[in-house]
Amino acid sequence: MSSRIAAIDALEILDSRGNPTVRVFVELENGIRSCASVPSGASTGENEAIELRDNNSTRYNGKGVRTAVDNVTKIIAPEIIGIKAEDQAVIDRLMIELDGSENKANLGANAILGVSMAVTRAAAESLGMPLYRYLGGSGACRLPVPMMNILNGGAHADNSVDFQEYMAVPIGFDTFSEGLRAIAETFHALKKLLNSRGLATGVGDEGGFAPNLGSNEEAMEVILEAIAKAGYQPGSDIAMSLDSAASSFSPDLKSTYDLQWSKGGALTSQQMVDLVCKWVADYPIVSWEDPLAEGDWDGFAQITERIGNTVQIVGDDIFVTNPRYIKQGVDWLTANSVLIKLNQIGTVTETIEAIRLCRDAGWTYVISHRSGETEDTFIADFAVAMDGGQIKTGSASRSDRVAKYNRLLEIEHHLGQDARYYWKR
Numbered sequence: 001m002s003s004r005i006a007a008i009d010a011l012e013i014l015d016s017r018g019n020p021t022v023r024v025f026v027e028l029e030n031g032i033r034s035c036a037s038v039p040s041g042a043s044t045g046e047n048e049a050i051e052l053r054d055n056n057s058t059r060y061n062g063k064g065v066r067t068a069v070d071n072v073t074k075i076i077a078p079e080i081i082g083i084k085a086e087d088q089a090v091i092d093r094l095m096i097e098l099d100g101s102e103n104k105a106n107l108g109a110n111a112i113l114g115v116s117m118a119v120t121r122a123a124a125e126s127l128g129m130p131l132y133r134y135l136g137g138s139g140a141c142r143l144p145v146p147m148m149n150i151l152n153g154g155a156h157a158d159n160s161v162d163f164q165e166y167m168a169v170p171i172g173f174d175t176f177s178e179g180l181r182a183i184a185e186t187f188h189a190l191k192k193l194l195n196s197r198g199l200a201t202g203v204g205d206e207g208g209f210a211p212n213l214g215s216n217e218e219a220m221e222v223i224l225e226a227i228a229k230a231g232y233q234p235g236s237d238i239a240m241s242l243d244s245a246a247s248s249f250s251p252d253l254k255s256t257y258d259l260q261w262s263k264g265g266a267l268t269s270q271q272m273v274d275l276v277c278k279w280v281a282d283y284p285i286v287s288w289e290d291p292l293a294e295g296d297w298d299g300f301a302q303i304t305e306r307i308g309n310t311v312q313i314v315g316d317d318i319f320v321t322n323p324r325y326i327k328q329g330v331d332w333l334t335a336n337s338v339l340i341k342l343n344q345i346g347t348v349t350e351t352i353e354a355i356r357l358c359r360d361a362g363w364t365y366v367i368s369h370r371s372g373e374t375e376d377t378f379i380a381d382f383a384v385a386m387d388g389g390q391i392k393t394g395s396a397s398r399s400d401r402v403a404k405y406n407r408l409l410e411i412e413h414h415l416g417q418d419a420r421y422y423w424k425r
């Protein structure tokens with residue numbers, strides 16, 4: 001029976017923040033049915049592919065996605081019905097052409113990505129393969145080291161912490177499940193510590209605790225304590241990874257940084273660079289994402305030159321998973337790693353192209369969730385398939401994030417003794 005696409009349907013569903021997002025269903029002539037759901041960011045880069053929202057409607061305060069849903073069923077579906085699901089590149093290219101804009105503004109990256117992911121899944125199911133094997137081949141056996149967000153601030157929480165994400169990274173373990181256990185235990189130890197100090201243990205969008213701390217250093221200190229309390233050695237068993245999401249506290253997105261705790265006023269790019277280098281020297285930090293704002297290409301290059309040999313400098317808002325900006329970054333030595341988010345670029349094929357550029361440049365890449373997620377576990381399989389060895393997918397306290405961890409546990413279980421796990425940047 002043929003793997004040609006027979007029907008496509010779409011639906012408006014809710015994401016983990018209670019905002020609408022797109023779910024797409026694909027049915028093949030051979031009877032296979034699959035679906036995929038699109039995530040949504042809050043601290044978005046200016047050059048991300050456009051997420052289409054029903055701005056002129058009062059439903060959901062203009063955040064509905066019915067236009068995107070209609071674009072799937074009325075515009076995209078008629079063009080790709082009849083094409084084989086394995087022809088991913090053809091389908092993605094057709095959708096890009098059909099949209100016709102630079103940034104998927106016409107049909108919406110949410111519409112296009114929903115179809116792209118659902119097609120990938122249908123093709124895998126049609127071949128009777130798990131998604132990670134279909135995308136990664138028979139050699140795909142490496143589980144990613146998880147970066148677990150245990151303390152939230154910035155645009156993802158209503159607290160006094162400037163940086164968006166403080167993550168625990170289990171670098172000293174032999175298996176994914178042991179690594180995951182260690183950071184989940186650290187998460188619980190952190191809750192106890194915060195409780196004992198009378199600090200709030202409510203969580204941010206990605207499930208990390210969001211206490212009102214006095215400074216960014218205090219956040220790092222309390223995490224180190226939690227790692228030790230859980231019985232692990234900070235730096236060798238569990239290291240720290242940060243995402244400052246610096247664009248969110250840089251009013252001009254390139255040269256000033258308004259940290260709440262530095263009450264003396266805004267910092268210059270140079271001062272921010274110096275501060276990041278100092279903290280990397282003082283704390284066991286192995287990876288730092290968006291230490292500077294998305295327009296601060298010079299600051300990024302300076303940080304990479306100064307500390308790039310000891311720490312992973314990850315570009316998120318600055319590269320937006322777009323091959324064009326990644327190429328520029330590689331030429332200008334802007335960073336040494338890229339955060340990979342499917343919905344920043346909008347198709348599976350272009351995301352793989354972005355990853356290929358990283359590999360060619362000897363850069364690492366981190367597969368990532370968005371702060372608005374669903375129960376879809378696509379990125380868990382995608383991380384194993386892409387073999388980059390790193391994933392960032394939130395804390396252990398929200399089921400939309402835990403779904404990804406559980407899927408990775410499942411893949412590890414399926415792989416049995418052939419599963420690989422190690423930290424390398």
Ligand SMILES: O=C(O)[C@@H](CO)OP(=O)(O)O
Nearest residue numbers: 041042043044369370371
């Ligand atoms: O900045 C980030 O890396 C992401 C995910 O953690 O947040 P958002 O989805 O809000 O852009």
Ligand SMILES: [Mg+2]
Nearest residue numbers: 243245289316
């Ligand atoms: Mg980020």
